Amino acid sequence: MRKVLGRLFFLSVAAGAAYALRYYLEGSAGAKKGDVQVVLDTGATVDPDPADAQEFVDIARKVLEIGEQQAR
Amino acid sequence: MAEGSATHAGELEEVLENLRALSGEVTTAAVLSGGGKLKASTLPPGVDRKRYAAMLGALVGLARRVARESGGSSFTQARIKEEGGHVLLVGLEGGDILAATTGPDARVGLVLYDMRNVRREIERMLGSSEGEQR
Numbered sequence: 001m002r003k004v005l006g007r008l009f010f011l012s013v014a015a016g017a018a019y020a021l022r023y024y025l026e027g028s029a030g031a032k033k034g035d036v037q038v039v040l041d042t043g044a045t046v047d048p049d050p051a052d053a054q055e056f057v058d059i060a061r062k063v064l065e066i067g068e069q070q071a072r
Numbered sequence: 073m074a075e076g077s078a079t080h081a082g083e084l085e086e087v088l089e090n091l092r093a094l095s096g097e098v099t100t101a102a103v104l105s106g107g108g109k110l111k112a113s114t115l116p117p118g119v120d121r122k123r124y125a126a127m128l129g130a131l132v133g134l135a136r137r138v139a140r141e142s143g144g145s146s147f148t149q150a151r152i153k154e155e156g157g158h159v160l161l162v163g164l165e166g167g168d169i170l171a172a173t174t175g176p177d178a179r180v181g182l183v184l185y186d187m188r189n190v191r192r193e194i195e196r197m198l199g200s201s202e203g204e205q206r
Contacts, residue, residue: 015073028172034151034153035152035154036151037150037151038135038138038139038142038149038150039147039149039150040144040146040147040148041139041141044142046138046139046142048138055134056131056134056152057154060131060152060153060159061154062123063124063155063159064157065156067099067100067119070195
């Protein structure tokens with residue numbers, strides 16, 4: 001019984017660690033869903049695919065960096 | 073004629089400065105031609121305008137491509153959120169673009185509302201400017 005409980009505890013810790021790692025990586029890596037929205041002339045709103053969204057975010061970062069020069 | 077377009081650029085910059093004053097969350101604002109040329113901006117001297125225009129032009133090109141691939145012919149609005157803030161694009165008549173940047177905590181919906189409000193005024197100015205040049 002003790003052995004089973006020990007294994008269960010170990011599995012819970014491992015699952016928790018995996019979940020925390022996934023959460024951290026999703027939060028830090030690249031563009032998240034909803035970061036980029038494009039409204040078309042048809043009225044539809046589009047979330048670009050992850051590769052395009054990342055490109056949008058990378059270019060936007062540069063625009064913001066250049067704009068920040070005025071504060072210096 | 074050059075004097076006329078300089079006057080229009082000055083008037084456009086005044087409208088952009090008004091937008092910045094109206095919406096305190098706007099850090100920079102600019103009007104870009106369909107071809108990616110910076111027509112007016114609130115950038116002070118010393119800021120790399122060419123690079124700023126090139127980067128905004130790249131965003132506009134990307135937004136147009138996404139719009140075409142999604143079944144539209146162009147876009148009316150785009151918002152991009154980055155850790156350091158937001159870049160917002162609003163399409164104008166004739167393919168020109170009104171662009172603005174904000175800080176990370178800006179109320180983007182409100183800024184876009186203010187941008188849409190000044191759009192008509194900018195379109196009117198750009199329309200009369202093109203009329204004079206013809």
